[in-house]
Amino acid sequence: MLSNNNHILGMNARNQIYLQLNKMSGRKIADSKLLTKKRLTKAGLPTPKLLAVFKNSRELAQFDWLKLQENFVIKPVSGFGGGGIIVVRKRAKLAGEWFLMDNSKVNIGDLRFHALDILSGQYSLHDLPDFVMIEERIKIAKVFRNYAYQGTPDIRVIVYNKVPVMAMLRLPTVQSNGKANLHQGALGVGIDLATGITTYAYSQLAGKFIKNIPDSNRKINGIRLPYWNEILTLAVKTQEAIPSLGYMGVDIVIDKDRGPLVLELNARPGIEIQNANLAPLKKRMERVEGLEVRDAQHGVKIAQTLFAARFADRVMADAGIKMINIHETVKLIVNKQRQEITAKIDTGAWRTSIDRDLATKLGLLENGNIIRTKKVKSSLGYDERPLINLSYYLAGRKIHTIAGVAGRRSLKNQIIIGRRDLQGFLVKP
Amino acid sequence: MNIFQQLIQQAIIDGVSVQTVVLLLLLPLVASLVAASRHIIGFKGFGILIPTAIAMALVFTGVGTGLIVFAVILLSATYSRYLLRKLHFHYLPRMALLLWFVSLATLAMIMISPSLGLMQLTTISILPIIILVLLAEEFIGVQIGKSLKEAARLTLETLIIALVGFLIFQSQFLQEAALTYPHWVALTPVLINLLVGRFTGLRLLEYWRFKRIIK
Numbered sequence A: 001m002l003s004n005n006n007h008i009l010g011m012n013a014r015n016q017i018y019l020q021l022n023k024m025s026g027r028k029i030a031d032s033k034l035l036t037k038k039r040l041t042k043a044g045l046p047t048p049k050l051l052a053v054f055k056n057s058r059e060l061a062q063f064d065w066l067k068l069q070e071n072f073v074i075k076p077v078s079g080f081g082g083g084g085i086i087v088v089r090k091r092a093k094l095a096g097e098w099f100l101m102d103n104s105k106v107n108i109g110d111l112r113f114h115a116l117d118i119l120s121g122q123y124s125l126h127d128l129p130d131f132v133m134i135e136e137r138i139k140i141a142k143v144f145r146n147y148a149y150q151g152t153p154d155i156r157v158i159v160y161n162k163v164p165v166m167a168m169l170r171l172p173t174v175q176s177n178g179k180a181n182l183h184q185g186a187l188g189v190g191i192d193l194a195t196g197i198t199t200y201a202y203s204q205l206a207g208k209f210i211k212n213i214p215d216s217n218r219k220i221n222g223i224r225l226p227y228w229n230e231i232l233t234l235a236v237k238t239q240e241a242i243p244s245l246g247y248m249g250v251d252i253v254i255d256k257d258r259g260p261l262v263l264e265l266n267a268r269p270g271i272e273i274q275n276a277n278l279a280p281l282k283k284r285m286e287r288v289e290g291l292e293v294r295d296a297q298h299g300v301k302i303a304q305t306l307f308a309a310r311f312a313d314r315v316m317a318d319a320g321i322k323m324i325n326i327h328e329t330v331k332l333i334v335n336k337q338r339q340e341i342t343a344k345i346d347t348g349a350w351r352t353s354i355d356r357d358l359a360t361k362l363g364l365l366e367n368g369n370i371i372r373t374k375k376v377k378s379s380l381g382y383d384e385r386p387l388i389n390l391s392y393y394l395a396g397r398k399i400h401t402i403a404g405v406a407g408r409r410s411l412k413n414q415i416i417i418g419r420r421d422l423q424g425f426l427v428k429p
Numbered sequence B: 001m002n003i004f005q006q007l008i009q010q011a012i013i014d015g016v017s018v019q020t021v022v023l024l025l026l027l028p029l030v031a032s033l034v035a036a037s038r039h040i041i042g043f044k045g046f047g048i049l050i051p052t053a054i055a056m057a058l059v060f061t062g063v064g065t066g067l068i069v070f071a072v073i074l075l076s077a078t079y080s081r082y083l084l085r086k087l088h089f090h091y092l093p094r095m096a097l098l099l100w101f102v103s104l105a106t107l108a109m110i111m112i113s114p115s116l117g118l119m120q121l122t123t124i125s126i127l128p129i130i131i132l133v134l135l136a137e138e139f140i141g142v143q144i145g146k147s148l149k150e151a152a153r154l155t156l157e158t159l160i161i162a163l164v165g166f167l168i169f170q171s172q173f174l175q176e177a178a179l180t181y182p183h184w185v186a187l188t189p190v191l192i193n194l195l196v197g198r199f200t201g202l203r204l205l206e207y208w209r210f211k212r213i214i215k
Helices: A011-021 A024-031 A033-042 A057-062 A108-119 A228-241 A273-277 A281-288 A296-306 A312-318 A356-362 B003-013 B018-041 B049-061 B063-085 B091-116 B127-134 B136-143 B148-170 B172-180 B182-198 B204-209
Strands: A050-054 A072-076 A086-091 A097-100 A105-107 A132-136 A154-160 A163-171 A187-191 A198-203 A208-210 A247-255 A259-266 A322-324 A327-334 A337-345 A353-355 A370-378 A381-394 A397-406 A415-417 A425-427
Touching: A011 A247, A024 A033, A024 A259, A033 A228, A033 A259, A050 A057, A057 A108, A072 A108, A086 A108, A105 A108, A108 A132, A154 A228, A154 A281, A163 A228, A163 A273, A163 A281, A163 A296, A187 A273, A198 A273, A228 A247, A228 A259, A228 A296, A281 A296, A296 A425, A312 A322, A327 A415, A353 A356, A356 A397, A370 A397, B003 B018, B003 B172, B003 B182, B018 B049, B018 B148, B018 B172, B018 B182, B018 B204, B049 B063, B049 B127, B049 B136, B049 B148, B063 B091, B063 B127, B063 B136, B063 B148, B091 B127, B091 B136, B127 B136, B136 B148, B148 B172, B172 B182
Parallel strands: A322 A425, A337 A415, A353 A397
Antiparallel strands: A050 A132, A072 A086, A072 A132, A086 A097, A097 A105, A154 A163, A154 A247, A163 A187, A187 A198, A198 A208, A247 A259, A327 A337, A327 A381, A353 A415, A370 A381, A381 A397
C-alpha cells in the first residue's frame, strides 16, 4: 500500500506542485472561453464555431435573435462547473421560440434575461461581471448515441510536459441533467491511451463503478473512440499553443463533420480522473518529467508506449504493432534449430549486429551464408565486417534480415537488433 | 516569568476579561485546526471563517442550543436563496434580502425559545449569533453549483470541525495554558501552519477516495 499512495495525485500535491506550473497569463486564458478560442484559432486549432459575443447590455440589445436558427449554446465566458449554460436544440413553430434539450420551450425574452444574468456576473467567480458567448451546438457523434443522455459527451485529456498523461470520457446522464460534469452526476470513463478504448466507468456522485448504462444492458467499457490519435495530438498541440500552462486539462468534443474540436480548457483539472482510469496520475507525470518532447506526435507516441493498458498489447497486435522491451529474448534459426539468446534492441543502430564468436559457434559464417564484407569504421579503427543472412524470432515474429558480424566479445550483448528490423515494433523506453 | 506572561498577568489584574484573553489566544489555534483538517484529513467544510465562528458561538450558547441556531440560520439562508433566485435582482440587494430573511427567522426562533424550554437563547450575548447571520452569505456562496448531497456533506464536515474547535475553546488544559504559557499557545499555530502549508502528501480521506487504486 505504501508504494502506491505516493503515486496518486492528491489535492495537496496538485496544488503545491503541479498547479504552480501554470502561470497567471495561462490561467487567464484557460478561465476565459473567449480568450481560449482566440488563442487556439490563432494557432490553427479547431474549436466550435462562435456565433455571437455580448460584452455589455448594449451589444445584447442590438443583437437580432432571429438570426439564430437552431443548435446553439449560450455560455458565460468565465463560467465554471457548467453553470449558466443553456443548450438550444431546435426551432419551435413560432419564430423566436426554441426547444431545449429536454424539450422545454424558451423564447427571446427568456434568453435575453439569461444573458443579462450572465452579464451581471451570476455565474462567474466572485460574481464579477462577465461576457456572454453563443457557440454552435456540437451534435452528439454516432458512437456515443446510446451512451449519453441528452447532452454531448466530452473527452478530457490531461497534458503535462507535452505528453497526454491520462484521459477520460465524460458521459452525461439522467442524474446530471445532460451535463458532462462529474460533480453533477456525469459518468467518468477511463480511456486507454494506446488504443482509445474505454475501460472503467465511475460515478463520482454515487462513489462507485458502473458496468452498464442505467436501464439498459449496454456495457460502457470497450467503446472504441474515433479519431483517437487526432484527439491526443490536438490536446498536446493545445499545450504547445499555450506554453504558460504546464499542467492542464483539455476538453475535446467530436463533431460529426469536423472531427475533434477543443471545447474548453481547465487550468485546475480535478483528480477524479484517476478513479475513472484506476491509475495513479503522479506516477505518470513523474515518468515523463524532464523528457525532451520534440512535438505533439512525439508526445502522443510516448504516452501510447508508456501508458498502454494491459489489453492494449492484443489490440495493437491487431493493428500490426507489437510492444517490446529494450532487452528481449530472440530465437535464432540456425540449421532448422532454434537458439535462444538475449538481444538488446538498439534503435540507435541501423543494422542488426551479431558477435563474431557467436556467429562462428553457430556456423553462421560458413561460406554460403556470407553475402559480402563491408568496411566499417568503428571505435577501434577500420574493420572488415561480413554481412550474413540471419533469421530469428522476435516477440513471436519471424524476421529475415542481413546482419553485420563484429567482434563484440567485450560488450554485454552478443546480438543487437537495429532499426532496419524493427518495423511494426514499439520499444518501451 | 517572561515578558508575555507578565503582560498577560498585568492585563488581567487591570481588569481585562479572562475569557477575552483566553478566546483570543485560542482562536488562532482553532483556525489552524481548520486548516489542518482540510489539508491533512481532507474535510472541505465551508472555509475557515464559518467553522471557527460556529465554534466560538457554541462557547456562548452551549452545544445543543448552538446547533439549533446554526440549523435555523442555514436552512433559512438556503430556502431564501431558492426563493430569491426567481427574482432577477442585482446581487447585493438580493444578498441584503437574504440577510433580512435570516435575521427575521433567527429573531422568531429566539422569541419562541422560552415556550420551547430553550432558556439559554434568551439570555446569551447576541454577538456570536449575529456573526453567524452575517456569514449566511458565505454559506450560500459555497453551495452554488453543488448537489444537495454535496452541500449536506459540507455542512456535516463543518459541524464536526466546529465541534472539535469548541472542545479546544472549552478545554481546561488549553485555557490554563493560554494564561500561564501564552508564548507557547501563541507560537503553536505558526508551527502547525508551517507544517501543514508545505504538506504535499495524500489527505486521509483521499486514501479512502482512491482506495481502489491503492491495490
